[in-house]
Amino acid sequence: MLRISNEPFDAGRELSAFEAEATGAGGIVSFTGLVRDHASSGAVRALTLQAYSPMTERGIETAMAEARERWPLMALKVIHRTGEMAPGEAIVFVAAASIHRRAAFEAADFLMDYLKTEAVFWKKEATATGEHWIEPRSQDYQDRARWAKV
Incomplete structure (x- = not known):
């Protein structure tokens, strides 16, 4: 299940429903994932995310299908916020269920690495020094590279 929305969500409630x-x-x-309250450019006042529908959804659905191919999953859920969010608000929720823990851990990790590097979102932080576009870090790409098929 995938949901991309401007509406806030309650991660605890989503987890209970998933269980x-x-x-x-x-x-x-x-x-x-939560909006951080601090960035290298200072205290964060807001984070704004934009998606490019339906391309964003198709990419995430493809990544979810790949996760299902790689691991024996019983259920999978991704929720991603768009719009303006304040520090402490939930941005993303990923849940994976399997018969064995390792598959669930790896599937959730795989999807988060995809969301950080490949998903079509634009992120902008508002701080005391102005607004700054956020790009994935080199570590994010290194994390994603772990999943490359050989």
Whole structure:
């Protein structure tokens, strides 16, 4: 399941709903990304994300399909916010369920690496020094490279 929305979400509620859907799972892994309150350019006042629909959705759905091919997953969920968010607000929620924990961990990690580097989002931070576009870091690309098929 994929949802991209301007609406805030409650990660705890999303996890509870996911757990109810993932009957028979031996392991559920979830990750919630939050807006940081500090950046290299100073205190963050807001983070704005824009998506390019339907390209953003198609890319994430393709990554989710790849995760399902790589690991024996029972359920998978990605929620991503767009619009303006304040520090502490949830940006992203990824959950994976499998019979075994390792598959769930790896699938969630794989999807987060995709979202950080490949998903079509534009991110802009507002700080005391102005607005700054955010690009993935070199470490983000190194993390993503771990999943390259040989």
